[in-house]
Amino acid sequence: MPGFEPTVTDDTPAPPSAPLPESESRDFRCGECSATMTWDPDAGALACAFCGGTEAVDSGERVIVEYALDDVGSAARGLGLEMRASRCDNCGATVAFDEAATAQLCVFCGSSSVLEQEARRNAIRPESLVPLDVGRADVEKAFRKWTRGLWFRPNALKRLERFDAVGVYLPFWTFDCGVRSDWTAQAGYHYWESETYWEDGKMKSRQVQKTRWEFAAGARDDAFDDLLVLASTGVDAGLVARLGGFNTNGLVAYRPEYLAGWAAEEYRVDLQEAWGQGQERVVAIQEGRCSGDVPGDTQRVLLVRNRIRDVRWKHVLLPLWSLTYELGGETYPVLVNGQNGRVVGKAPVSWVKILLLVLVIAALIAGGVRVSRYA
Secondary structure, three states: OOOOOOEEOOOOOOOOOOOOOOOOOEOOEOOOOOOEEEEEOOOOEEEEOOOOOEEOOOOOOOOOOOEEOOOOOOOOEOOOEOEEEEEEOOOOOEEEEEOOOOOOOOOOOOOOOEEEEEOOOOOEOOOEEOOOOOOHHHHHHHHHHHHHOOOOOOHHHHHOOOOOOEEEEEEEEEEEEEEEEEEEEEEEEEEEEEEEEEEOOEEEEEEEEEEEEEEEEEEEEEEEEEEEEEOOOOOOHHHHHHOOOOOHHHOEEOOHHHHOOOEEEOOOOOHHHHHHHHHHHHHHHHHHHHHHHOOOOEEEEEEEEEEEEEEEEEEEEEEEEEEEEEEOOEEEEEEEEOOOOOEEEOOOOOHHHHHHHHHHHHHHHHHHHHHHHHO
C-alpha cells in the first residue's frame, strides 16, 4: 500500500454555478401516422412499430461537458421525457421506464417485489451515453450460443424457451484527472556467490542467490480519461466487470430519443461516493505503475505519494440487456453488453455431469494401470 494518502487538488477554477435547468419532457411522434416512435438498435434511428417509418436522431454538434469536481449546480436535471419508475425491494434498483410500459418484474434480479413510483425529476441528467446498438434478435442469438457453450451445466438450460431480456441503460460516472506520483523504494539486485558445504563426508560447492539492496526514488505524471465508476446498486457488479468494459469513444451527447421505449436505471451511487471509489482506483493503479518503475530484480518498502489534480466528471449511460431465468427453483442473472454483444451470466452446476467425468477419468486411469502391468 502507498505510504501516504493522496491529496486532491483542482487547479482549474470551476465555472460559476447556474440555476438548475428545468427537466423538460418530450414525446416522439411518427411524422407519417403520429404513432409513438421508439429507439431501434438495428436501424440506429427512431422507428415506428405501426407504419415502419424511421427518423434519424440528430446528434448535433453539442460538446460533451465535463464538470469540475465541486460543481454540480450547472448540470441539467431529469431525463427529458416522461417516464415512470419502479423500485425493487429485493435488490434496491430503481429503473425508469416508458409510460406505456408496465413493471411487473425487476429487470436485474427477476423479483416481483417492485413498486411503481415517480421518476426522480431532479436527478443529474446524463451528459452523454452510448446508444443501445445490439437488437433483440442478436441478443437472443448470443444468449443461445452462450448456453450451448456451457460445460457441466444442466441440459435444461439449453432447452429454455422463454427469452425475456430487457434493454436497459446503466448509470456510470466518469472521471478525468491528472496525477503526480512520487515514490521511494528499496530496489533489490540479485547476484550469485559460491559457498561450500559437506555432504556424505565430502566437501562440495554450490551457487547461492543473494540480494543487494539499494535506495531508489522517482516520479511520474499520468492522466486518466473516462475512468468508469458504476453508479448502480441493483445489477451484479461482478457480472458488469466481466462484460469487458465499454468503449467510451462511442459516447454521444445525451438526447432523450435514445431512451424512447427503453429502461434506464437511476443512479444510486452519488457523485461524491463515486469519486471516492474512483480515487481508490487511481491510487491502486499508480502504485502498480510506480512499482514497475523501480529498478532491479525485486523490491520492497514501496511508498507512493500521489497528488491528484484537475478532476472532471460527467454522468453517462451505457447500454446492456438484462435477463433472468429460473432452474430448480433458483433465479440466475445474465447480462449482454449492448455495445458489442458480449454475454456473461451465472448458471447452476450439473453435479451429475461432473460425477460422470470423474468416473470416466477414474476408468481411464485404472485401464492405464492394467495395461502397464502387462506391457
